[in-house]
Amino acid sequence: xxxxxxxxxxxxxxxxxxxxxxxxxxxxxxxxxxxxxxxxxxxxxxxxxxxxxxxxxxxxxxxxxxxxxxxxxxxxxxxxxxxxxxxxxxxxxxxxxxxxxxxxxxxxxxxxxxxxxxxxxxxxxxxxxxxxxxxxxxxxxxxxxxxxxxxxxxxxxxxxxxxxxxxxxxxxxxxxxxxx
Amino acid sequence: xxxxxxxxxxxxxxxxxxxxxxxxxxxxxxxxxxxxxxxxxxxxxxxxxxxxxxxxxxxxxxxxxxxxxxxxxxxxxxxxxxxxxxxxxxxxxxxxxxxxxxxxxxxxxxxxxxxxxxxxxxxxxxxxxxxxxxxxxxxxxxxxxxxxxxxxxxxxxxxxxxxxxxxxxxxxxxxxxxxxxxxx
Numbered sequence: 001x002x003x004x005x006x007x008x009x010x011x012x013x014x015x016x017x018x019x020x021x022x023x024x025x026x027x028x029x030x031x032x033x034x035x036x037x038x039x040x041x042x043x044x045x046x047x048x049x050x051x052x053x054x055x056x057x058x059x060x061x062x063x064x065x066x067x068x069x070x071x072x073x074x075x076x077x078x079x080x081x082x083x084x085x086x087x088x089x090x091x092x093x094x095x096x097x098x099x100x101x102x103x104x105x106x107x108x109x110x111x112x113x114x115x116x117x118x119x120x121x122x123x124x125x126x127x128x129x130x131x132x133x134x135x136x137x138x139x140x141x142x143x144x145x146x147x148x149x150x151x152x153x154x155x156x157x158x159x160x161x162x163x164x165x166x167x168x169x170x171x172x173x174x175x176x177x178x179x180x
Numbered sequence: 181x182x183x184x185x186x187x188x189x190x191x192x193x194x195x196x197x198x199x200x201x202x203x204x205x206x207x208x209x210x211x212x213x214x215x216x217x218x219x220x221x222x223x224x225x226x227x228x229x230x231x232x233x234x235x236x237x238x239x240x241x242x243x244x245x246x247x248x249x250x251x252x253x254x255x256x257x258x259x260x261x262x263x264x265x266x267x268x269x270x271x272x273x274x275x276x277x278x279x280x281x282x283x284x285x286x287x288x289x290x291x292x293x294x295x296x297x298x299x300x301x302x303x304x305x306x307x308x309x310x311x312x313x314x315x316x317x318x319x320x321x322x323x324x325x326x327x328x329x330x331x332x333x334x335x336x337x338x339x340x341x342x343x344x345x346x347x348x349x350x351x352x353x354x355x356x357x358x359x360x361x362x363x364x
Contacts, residue, residue: 019360020199045204045358046229075322079263079329088263092323117231117296123354126231126296128316128327143263145318145327151292177229179204179358 018178023047025173031056034160037174042120042153044176049157051112052171055104060163062104062112063096066125066154070095076129078144096160097148100131102140104164108133114146119154202226202359209235209353213346216359221305221339223361228301228343230357231294236349237287241319241326244297245278247344248311248334252277260330275335282317282328284347284355294355295319304340311340 024037040047053062072093079088080101091098099112110133117126124147131142148154159172200223205214219226234242247256256279259272273280284295297317303309311334318327334340345357 018197019201020197075320077263077265077318077320077325077327079261079268079327086261086263086268088265088268088327090265090320090323090325115229115296115298117229117294118356121354122292123231123294124292126294126318126320128296128298128318130316143316143318143327143329145296145320145325147293147320147322147325149290149292149322177360178201179229179356179360180201 020175020177023174023176025171028166028168028170030168031165033165034158035166035172036156036158038156040155040157040174043178044120045118045179046177047116047119047154048175048177049114049116050173050175051159053104053110053112054167054169055106055161055164056167057164058106059103060161061101062099062159062161064099064114065096065158065160066148066150067152067156068158069150073149074146076144076146078142080140080142082140083138097127097146099129100133101142102131102133104161105135106167108135116154121153122151124149124151125154198363200361202361204356204358206356207351207353209350211351212349213344214351214355214357215342215344217342219341219343219359223305224303224364225362226301226304226340227360227362228297228299228357229360230345231296232284232347232355232357233289233294233352234284234286234347234349235352239286240289240321240324241283241295242286242348244281244284244295244317245346246281246299247278247346248336248340249338249342250344251336255335256332258330258332260328262326262328264326265324279313279332280330281315282330283319283326285319285321289321293319293321301340306337307339308337310335310337
């Protein structure tokens, strides 16, 4: 498990935070079962997580968990295209929020983004997720809306897999977006 | 018909970046429209990020709409793809008096559930081009909901200086939209 601690918030000379700023990032130098972003401050309006993932074995899927909460509070609705047809399905009462469905690759990185709205608010947390996985002859494009049925502010995000491990070279970056 | 409008604030301080917050607006539970007005032409593109819920009971979700510069003419054709958890549909609307952004939760949805959207408005300050918009929106209610991808056109070459978000009735308290400017 790799744990990424956000750097302390640094005020600029005019005491003004940048609207869209990097909170923390990591590039794996060796395989890891998970990546954790911890101690996320409630400073921003939304969070954006960007993952460029490589994996040590094929298959499996990438998921995230908020606040180490693995109770059945996650659900999602997705739309997908696999190069031949379009489909839609959903997951209910899950222990995590699934980001992709096509099966991870050992050779071709995927691009996953997660926009987490009002993460520090007191309503349930809605996310919009993109999964882009072209494998030169196979692959998928997926868009998902996710729900985490908790009113607790999100202070940590764990990225993990249904099987296998993330390979060296995997990059995960967490951004904060601040509204006026 | 209560309408909440907010004047786009100018960024205070001297620090600048390529992605700036212009203004945000939050419903108190009585507004039928949420409007950004007096938007300057300082940026290259605009982006709106928001969560929203329609407060009237009767369904678990309903449509979210958008309009530019108060134009209620039939100037907004729309295309979209919608996934509802079991089927995919694609459709278009011939020029209408509004843009259809997607689904947001409604009064019969479980408490605390809100839909979300990200809307990109390209080259909004041009005075020679019609305006193209793309968006992703969705609501999930642990057993129902939609994810929605759309593209809209505003057939007008005027610079956009006002954006109005509205639904079929009243926005629930806590519905909020934030407007950002992206510099080229």
